[in-house]
Amino acid sequence: MQQLTEIRWHARAGQGAVTAAKLVAETALELDQYMQAMPEYGPERMGAPIQAFTRISTIPIEIHNNIEHPDVVVVLDESLLSIVDVTRGLKEDGVVIVNTCSPAAAVRSRLGRTTGRVAAIDASGISLDKLKREMPNTPMIGALAKATGLFEVDAVCDHLTKTFGKKFTQEIIDANVASVRTAYEEVSIDG
Secondary structure, X not given: OOOEEXXXXXXXXXXXXXXXXXXXXXXXXXXXXXXXXXXXXXXXXXXXXXXXXXXXXXXXXXXXXXXXXXXXXXXXXXXXXXOOOOOOOOOOOOEEEEEOOOXXXXXHHHHOOOOOEEEEEOHHHHHHXXXXXXXXXXXXXXXXXXXXXXXXXXXXXXXXXXXXXXXXXXXXXXXXHHHHHHHHHHOEEEO
């Protein structure tokens, strides 16, 4: 991993992007890395486009602003691709991960990306199957782990189990862990 990895999350309010950004940051902390996680809200209504940000580093982080030039962009809602420039500022060798039923090569074409990596995962379908509701955030963390190599999937699942164990039943924890592992295995990556 490079010294600093910056991740920008795009979602709609209520899809769990802020929770996902925090879970990824806390996983890094458990692995003795430095981290930041922060949301940026627009209109405070369910379904409104939002952004969240995560920084992970092997050295102390001395910047405290929104991420303008991310290494990774995670898109929890495919409909945002037509209304938000999700690749704005993305580094040339950056990674884009999109919740979609389309293959990664089709997403690359749609985004007009000729460099970097593009990953696609049906996080909504996985969450409906495993969680019995559409909550794509935890499957997207599994896809992020695979597409970037930032973490082993076991580290993500261990942290999720600890964190969710404080407020959810074992059945919900197991379903979320299963959704992370399924996305990790099923994500398609182009590049």
